[in-house]
Amino acid sequence: MEQDEFLGSEYNNLADLMGIDTNGGDLLGRISRLPKEKQAGVIKNILTRPPVTISQNNSRQELEKKFAQLPKEIKDGLLNQRLQLVDTRLYIVKEISGKQSIDVFQGTDNKNVGLGNIANQKLEKDNWFIVSAIRMLYGESADGKEKADFTHLPPEILNGEFELEAGQKKIFGLTTNDTFDTRNRTDLQIGYYKLHSTKLIEPQVEIKMPVKFAAAAKASSFLKVVFVGTSVVPF
Numbered sequence: 001m002e003q004d005e006f007l008g009s010e011y012n013n014l015a016d017l018m019g020i021d022t023n024g025g026d027l028l029g030r031i032s033r034l035p036k037e038k039q040a041g042v043i044k045n046i047l048t049r050p051p052v053t054i055s056q057n058n059s060r061q062e063l064e065k066k067f068a069q070l071p072k073e074i075k076d077g078l079l080n081q082r083l084q085l086v087d088t089r090l091y092i093v094k095e096i097s098g099k100q101s102i103d104v105f106q107g108t109d110n111k112n113v114g115l116g117n118i119a120n121q122k123l124e125k126d127n128w129f130i131v132s133a134i135r136m137l138y139g140e141s142a143d144g145k146e147k148a149d150f151t152h153l154p155p156e157i158l159n160g161e162f163e164l165e166a167g168q169k170k171i172f173g174l175t176t177n178d179t180f181d182t183r184n185r186t187d188l189q190i191g192y193y194k195l196h197s198t199k200l201i202e203p204q205v206e207i208k209m210p211v212k213f214a215a216a217a218k219a220s221s222f223l224k225v226v227f228v229g230t231s232v233v234p235f
Contacts (some may be wrong), residue, residue: 059132059230060085062198066130069200074128074232081235088129088231092116093145093224096217104209104225114146123203126232131171131199133228134164135191136180136211138221145222152183152190157223159214167205177211198229 063085067075077083093115096102105121123129138157139148157177164172180191201207209225217223 059130059198059228060087062132063130063200063230063232066198066200070128070232074126077126078232083126083232084235085230086233088227088229088233090118090123090129090227090229091224092118093148093222095145096213096221096223097219098216099213100216101210101212102223104211104223105207107206118207121206121208123201123205123207125203126234127203128232129201129227130229131195131201131227132230133192133194134172134180135189135193135224135226135228136162136177137191137224137226139224140218140221142220148222150190150222150224153177153180154218156213156215156217157211160212162209162211164207164209166199166201166207169199171199171201192228 070078074083078085092104092109094102094104105118107121109116109119109121111117111119136153136157137150138153139145139150141148158181160177161174162172162177163170163174179193182188182190182192211223
């Protein structure tokens, strides 16, 4: 089985996933225990893999960089293809009419198409998620949030602030909302901010994102928050 993992794995950072100490003799020891006809192929497979970096704005590579932080059962699930890495966009929409603050994630949240895909303020069991970027968008519609066209943030929201934590771990300290001001950018999606330090969100921990506005939001207005990243999910 081990030789199949070395030869057939889709992951660049396989050593961390397999718990191999590449600073010692563990890697060479494992290779030496393989059948001789397989050893050359394994070495070639390892040497020809591109290095894992976080400079390519790729959340999957960023998650591979953090394989060592995952629990053993998740690593094993990825190795035996019970689990897989998938591009994920977690989102939620909240009405903010007349409000000066909002808790984006709440324990009463339910999944609903177009309105959010996170329930009860938590990720599902075994769903480890790395946040690579965040989008914050604004919309107005007298016909409800389902028909709102989400675009740039107005001044009363841009001049506000937010913070983000998951399981009592800070992901974003108190930060101004103009982080999401992309009006003068043509190379980014509206309201898009790429995190400089990506963070893992564990399953079944509370996600908290209080957002404050500089003034009360307009009537029939809505706020949409999107987490861009990669999840560990079952096949």
